[in-house]
Amino acid sequence: AALYNVDGWGGPYFSVNAAGNISVRSHGSATLSHQEIDLLKIVKKASDPKSVGGLGLQFPLIVRFPDVLKNRLECLQSAFDYAIQSEGYGSHYQGVYPVKCNQDRFVVEDIVKFGSPFRFGLEAGSKPELLLAMSCLCKGNPDALLICNGFKDAEYISLALVANKLALNTVIVLEQEEEVDLIVELSKKLCIKPVIGLRAKLRTKHSGHFGATSGEKGKFGLTTAQILRVVKKLDLAGMLDCLQLLHFHIGSQIPSTALLADGVGEAAQIYCELVRLGANMRVIDIGGGLGIDYDGSKSCDSDISVGYSLDEYAAAVVRAVQCVCDRRSVKNPVICSESGRAIVSHQSVLVFEAVGTSSTVGGASSLAFSSPYLAGDLSEDYRFLSEAAFGGDYERCLVYTEELKERCVEQFKQGTVCMEQLAAVDGLCELVRKAVGAGEPVRRYHVNLSVFTSIPDAWGIEQVFPIIPIHRLDEKPSVRGILSDLTCDSDGKIDKFINGESSLPLHEVDGGGYYLGMFLGGAYEEALGGFHNLFGGPSVVRVSQSDGPHSFAVTRAVPGPSCGDVLRVMQHQPELMFETLKHRAYEYVSQDNAAVLASGLARTFDRMPYLVPLSSFEEAAFPVSD
Numbered sequence: 001a002a003l004y005n006v007d008g009w010g011g012p013y014f015s016v017n018a019a020g021n022i023s024v025r026s027h028g029s030a031t032l033s034h035q036e037i038d039l040l041k042i043v044k045k046a047s048d049p050k051s052v053g054g055l056g057l058q059f060p061l062i063v064r065f066p067d068v069l070k071n072r073l074e075c076l077q078s079a080f081d082y083a084i085q086s087e088g089y090g091s092h093y094q095g096v097y098p099v100k101c102n103q104d105r106f107v108v109e110d111i112v113k114f115g116s117p118f119r120f121g122l123e124a125g126s127k128p129e130l131l132l133a134m135s136c137l138c139k140g141n142p143d144a145l146l147i148c149n150g151f152k153d154a155e156y157i158s159l160a161l162v163a164n165k166l167a168l169n170t171v172i173v174l175e176q177e178e179e180v181d182l183i184v185e186l187s188k189k190l191c192i193k194p195v196i197g198l199r200a201k202l203r204t205k206h207s208g209h210f211g212a213t214s215g216e217k218g219k220f221g222l223t224t225a226q227i228l229r230v231v232k233k234l235d236l237a238g239m240l241d242c243l244q245l246l247h248f249h250i251g252s253q254i255p256s257t258a259l260l261a262d263g264v265g266e267a268a269q270i271y272c273e274l275v276r277l278g279a280n281m282r283v284i285d286i287g288g289g290l291g292i293d294y295d296g297s298k299s300c301d302s303d304i305s306v307g308y309s310l311d312e313y314a315a316a317v318v319r320a321v322q323c324v325c326d327r328r329s330v331k332n333p334v335i336c337s338e339s340g341r342a343i344v345s346h347q348s349v350l351v352f353e354a355v356g357t358s359s360t361v362g363g364a365s366s367l368a369f370s371s372p373y374l375a376g377d378l379s380e381d382y383r384f385l386s387e388a389a390f391g392g393d394y395e396r397c398l399v400y401t402e403e404l405k406e407r408c409v410e411q412f413k414q415g416t417v418c419m420e421q422l423a424a425v426d427g428l429c430e431l432v433r434k435a436v437g438a439g440e441p442v443r444r445y446h447v448n449l450s451v452f453t454s455i456p457d458a459w460g461i462e463q464v465f466p467i468i469p470i471h472r473l474d475e476k477p478s479v480r481g482i483l484s485d486l487t488c489d490s491d492g493k494i495d496k497f498i499n500g501e502s503s504l505p506l507h508e509v510d511g512g513g514y515y516l517g518m519f520l521g522g523a524y525e526e527a528l529g530g531f532h533n534l535f536g537g538p539s540v541v542r543v544s545q546s547d548g549p550h551s552f553a554v555t556r557a558v559p560g561p562s563c564g565d566v567l568r569v570m571q572h573q574p575e576l577m578f579e580t581l582k583h584r585a586y587e588y589v590s591q592d593n594a595a596v597l598a599s600g601l602a603r604t605f606d607r608m609p610y611l612v613p614l615s616s617f618e619e620a621a622f623p624v625s626d
């Protein structure tokens, strides 16, 4: 656990149990140890077709924990409730979940259900997101907010006005100045009195990667001059009382409460100014940005960590709003936040299998010093190196090793050294490096996964997630490795890990069955993932705590998209493709074998694009005799 800093980033949901496996405390309580669930047991149940109750799902696999999601929501709410009570703040907190972080139907439905007791709502940033938010909120608390953000056209605004008509507590937030004209016109046409918010472009700038669009020159929101023009337009239209919410978003992963308080304080001033200008202000919506400590370092100087707790975040927000509003004798507004990352990151774990390794340099297995290939000049080199190593002259050993290698590669290119000789030299150099303690070579672990589909931020913005084996954690890792995915793309790799490491301590893969987990990736990764090389999303299981010690129930199990499904995404027609291939089979092989081939082809269209385990070899091969 210490090697991978599980206690640092995992608490209170993930720890290591006595069997050396990751255990999940889905209720977030360290004291209820009998409720811990062994992640490996879940994975076995989900993937094994042979065990009793085994579901036979293919890897990669997302394991979702709705209980973790519930706990995250409750913790966020209680952090604000506590801050509001202890500061004597004059209103309440009412959050929304930005569905863009993970639009999965069950995740959003769970949030609406779990958040209903405290009026938790949803935020949408596009027309389809708004449609899903509207339909989910029909089953939610009628007071829950439906915040409509993002760039809007007449169709988006009409849809938001319809939401209002359907008694959903809808706020249309102006992202651009022109949207106000559309709102005025359409609301009059549809005879609906809308609730309007506006997004302010703050001067406060978050300097990390996730703050690139914040500050005066940022991409989003209205400038001071634009806000003043909007107020004037609404006043002229007799709709200034519709303006009730001020929104801003400093950026994701806000590193410190100092920056947070600075931004919230600036926004609170704008809020008070809008009150002064006659708007009917009620809500301050502080956007997202509540961060996640991906590496457990609790640092304010990194994009992957944050230097505050949930309670400290809530207290900083409440104090900053209260301080400004009280000073200006403005009634304390309802505080809304749009935390996405902080709500959904922990609830899912991506589990994938390492299917084999290859050494980046010649492995020990290629060492053959008695081999005839180290004859002639090379045996001289061998003798020289051994003597230097024995004599403790490590520096010279290493320099000479590099020279030897370079020389042999050159000779190989000229055709004077054969492949076996080159392999023997690689092996010799490897042995010398080991002997002089120049560090273990880093191995490439092939993983049954697409980085582009399942961890796109690792590729796109070099984000680091905690990735560790989910078992054998009581066994000292003997190797260091980087992860290399299935795609035919050299960027399909992970070579940045927490603690600033460029490789990961790993165990030997003894014929498969070595499982790794990517944690804290429940936000953004699924939503952003693509179809590179036509690899689709993972299989998904939902797992809930059930009665009895360490017991769990799989409440839903869905295989990932099949080859046919991903082909359809690119406009292919799997049914027609199958017919074409089947027809060809009957042309080229005997009737009996054509039938076997056709059923094999049909099965491939139905299977996920990922590697099937060796246990499915018989099924995967198409046994034909001619």
Ligand code: PLP
Residues within 6 Å of the ligand: 098, 101, 149, 249, 251, 252, 253, 287, 288, 289, 290, 338, 339, 340, 341, 342, 523
């Ligand atoms: N609200 C808005 C307007 C955003 O742009 C974002 C994300 O960038 C969020 C909320 C969610 O932010 P986070 O996931 O950091 O909480």
